[in-house]
Amino acid sequence: MKRYATEVEDYYNRVTAKQYNPTREETKKIASNVPIEVTGSPTEDLDVSNYKDLDRVETNKIRGGMCLVYLDGLPLKASKIKKRIKKWGDEFGLEHWGWIKDYLELQKEIHSSGDDEDEDSEEESKDQYTPSDKYLGSLTAGRPVFAHPGEKGGFRLRYGHSRTNGLAAVSFHPATMEITERFLAIGTQMKMEYPGKATVGTPCDSIHPPVVRLESGDVLKVETREKAREIEEKVEEILFLGDVLVPYGEFVENGKKLLPSPYVEEWWEKEMNKALEEQDVKLGKNFDGKTPTPEEAFKISDALDIPLHPRWQYHWKETTPEKFKALVKELSNGKITSAKAKECLEDILVEHKQDGNQVKVKSEDLKVLQRLLQDKDRLREGLKEINDSEAIQELVSDVSGYMHMDQAPHYIGGRMGRPEKAEKRTLNGDPQLLFPCGKEEGGRMRNVSAAYNQTMHGEQGIVEESIIHNRCPECGEITYYSFCRECNVSADEIWFCTDCGKELDHEPDSCPSCGNERFRRYKQTEIDVESMLDKSMKNVGVNKPPELLKSFRGMTSEHKHVEPIEKGLLREKYGLYVNKDATVRYDASDLPMTHFKPREIDVSVEKLRDIGYKEDHKGRKLQREDQILELKPQDIIIPDSDKTLSAANYMIKVCDFVDDLLENFYDLPPFYEVEDKGDLVGELVIGLAPHTSGGTVGRIIGFTEAKGIYAHPYWHAGKRRNADGDEDAILMMMDGLLNFSRQFLPDMTGARTMDAPLILSTVLNPDEVDDEAWAVETVDEYPLGFYEETQDYKEPWELDNEIQIGEDIVHSDNPFQHGFTHDSSDVENGPVQSEYVTLDEMSDKTSAQLGLGEKTKAVDEDAVAELLLDKHFIPDIKGNLRSFSSQKMRCVDCNEKFRRVPLTNQTIAPSGKETAQCPECGGKVLLTISEGTIKKYMQPSKDIIESYEISPYKRQEIMILNRTIQSLFGKSNHQSGLKQFT
Secondary structure: OHHHHHHHHHHHHHHOOOOOOOOHHHHHHHHHHOOOOOOOOOOOOOEOOOOOOOOOOOOOEOOHHHHHHHHHHHHHHHHHHHHHHHHHOOOOOOHHHHHHHHHHHHHHHHHEOOOOOOOOOOOOOOOOOOOEOHHHOOOOOOOOEEEOOOOOOOEEEEEOOEOOOEOOEEEEOHHHHHHOOOOOOOOOEEEEOOOOOEEEEEEOOOOOOOEEEEOOOOEEEOOOHHHHHHHHHHEEEEEEOOEEEEOHHHHHHHOOOOOOOOOOHHHHHHHHHHHHHHHOOOOOOOOOOOOOOHHHHHHHHHHHOOOOOHHHOOOHHHOOHHHHHHHHHHHHHOOEOOHHHHHHHHHOOOOEEEEOOEEEEOHHHHHHHHHHOOOHHHHHHHHOOOOOHHHHHHHHHHHHOOOOOOOOOOEEOEEEOOOOOEEEOOOOOOOOOOOEOOOOOOOOOOEHHHHHHOEEOOEEOEEEEEEEOEEOOOOOOEEOOOEOOOOOOEOEEOEEEOOOOOEEOOOOOOOOOOOOOOEEOEEEEEEEHHHHHHHHHHHHOOOOOOOOOEOEOOOOEOOOOOOOHHHHHHHHHHOOOOOOOOOOOEEEEEEEOOEEOHHHOOOOHHHHHHOOOOEOOOOOEOOOOOOOEEOOOOEEEEEOOOOOOOHHHHHHHHHHHHHHHHHHOOOOOOOOOOOOHHHHOOOEEEEEOOOOOEEEEEEEEEEEOOOEEEEOHHHHHHOOOOOOOOEEEEEEHHHHHHHOOHHHOEOOOOOOOOOOOOEEEOOOOOOOOOHHHHHOEOOOOOOHHHHHHHHHOOOHHHOOOOOOEHHHHOOOOOOOOOOOOEOOOOOOOOOOOOHHHHOOOHHHHHHHHHHHHHOEOOOOHHHHHHHHHHHHHHHHHHHHHHHHHOOOEEEOOOOOEEOOOOOOOOEEOOOOOEEEEOOOOOOEEEEOOOHHHHHOOHHHHHHHHHHOOOOHHHHHHHHHHHHHHHHHHOOOOOOOOHHHHO
């Protein structure tokens, strides 16, 4: 077990940091309970740091596969395993996996961020939720912490399903996304405290907005993005971040207990409607979805004996007895002037203005406060007894005669993860053609045009490289393609003995010359790139070789198959890039959507009717652009924004490329004939996720400003993905059908099958998608009993008032019907690009990160600063110092790598610096890790320890590292050469 713990620790610290870093205790707990030995082949050249030469472990090297089980496997999936053991454990004989519950308790104890409590305290209950700081474990520079675990003023947990959340995604108020300085954009990944590990944010404006205090002292709710932008420079503190809208299905999927719901508008409406039915009372006005005035709210509560409307209840539990007493005193005097009373108003989130020394509360709120606290005698007696925040809410209920419910039982912490993405997919080196240009002939840029112009053995445009050989059955000429370009017939295979090189017209059992049993279809040969490129340019109407046509030094597929050069020329013409399977792809973040409005996707009502959208989600005929339509399960909405490379524009180029290829290479009529993005509506694409080999057919129906692809949860789940920050690719259907071939795939483990559309799902079967999508709700409201039962911290499967989810209807006649509980005026109403992407310099990103923390009530900026040092800067500096001492050298011309500086062919550069010369090509040899790489985080680290309260240990660690760097590089202006020491 100690070897497991050490090896997992070494993998995380020395190989690659993963999502979660389990403690040694966690690893030992898993290792001692898993009923089989988890092992694997060594994958790294590194030895474990301890516990070597053990009899029961076959290697001293780090085993990557085993480590991933203990890093990305059980620790991250434990809660989901617990859910399934609870459901199927007895049926499948898995009772011995009950230890997973004990493991989760250990994990909870380790990552608890609460204060130490008395062990004998009777208040602590196993049903209660303890805030967890696990999501802060891998904090990086420039990506801010929005809220610490359970801190007042963080994100208030609210249950509900918007049109664009679910499948791990959650929704925030658009003003929240704006007021957090746009670090939280549509599609930005956020690491969450609860209920899941990660999510992406989408906007929903029917939930509680953020509340801020301005530099003037004014406190206001920021209702719109426009207001947030207007006051951005004036915000002194974000008192409350607003709601995070989390679907019930997320608790089902993650196997997490339901936390108590705040008393929200939809709960109040349920209670009102129930009371109306039971008491047969007529209000004379429909208040569903509407906020009553204070007078109306009091009348409804009096008539129906229900709590006040949530708008007129305040966050009484968030203030202190001392502040509350000050507010009560000054309300009775008719004038609020003291700092304590103002702080109380800020705590309970009452809007007000600072007018000199006096605080002016909005008239409606002032009336409510005065009415709630008008019984002076009872209030005076009650104030003598209150000693904690809980008692304040009880006192207000008792004194006013109106029941007050908890407005924020739980706050959820979160921090920024990966920024949203919408960009073309390219391979390393940005190749445009699957064809060899040679190690030297194509130069450092792997340029076919460079190979075309270079001279070898007195001949221009010759590349010596391994390539497949075929023979034309009619003219007998050798061709590198599967057909003869001259005779236009399929070519026959040629095989070569790997020992003697004998050429054969089929693959025999053994070589007739030497008896060898191994054969291949390629051999090293001199490729006449000049002649081939000239013919290809003529075929597609290109007058001269492009300045840069990037390809590969050599092919990596099993038989070294290559593409016709014409395809590369046309990709270069349209600014496209090839992938390993010869397709052109576009990557974007996954965003869920179940319903949309025509105006949100930039498509006319007429066009939508043409492609099958005849009715809205209520069954009414589609006539207006503001009607809500239910998204069909295989329809997608692609990015079209000036903030990034537009998917619409890129796909138009792909369509033009395909049409050009059909006309000029295949001598066929064009297929797409696209003139603008509107012509893309109705066209088919293939959706493909990394690490899978199955594509899913989708249909483009619209466009979004967001940097992500909106699609039905079932479509994303069909690709085996969710919306927790994942990104996937799309490619035009005809591009895939015309150009894809598995013969191009690299002959390496994984690459032969993963991230390639080897199979295609043309019709989406909800019974075959990832079952995470089955947890998405299908209802348009939650029952009253649900809100009441959440107060007991129940497991999702323990509810008496069950909520219908996809799993309940997956085998029905209509498994795709979904509802939503919270509408949005516009799903596009949010920042489309995170500030993290906008800022260029890391120093600016870090400054903005810490600056946001300083003005957010739910964030301890000193703790963030220390975490930043501990989790990012210090490990990075140490790692770079370690890498510098064992780095390789690189030739700037041929890119040859050297383990040490070549000691021969030394030259003196014109600058006076001594420089090693590459023995291969004579080029300049440089270090691969520069001095600047090591120093880049040192100055920001020194700035942090000067500006924030950092522990003495971390301060000393930074200063020691600074001295180490100075002793290594000194203060000289140039690097000493080797000759100085000979």
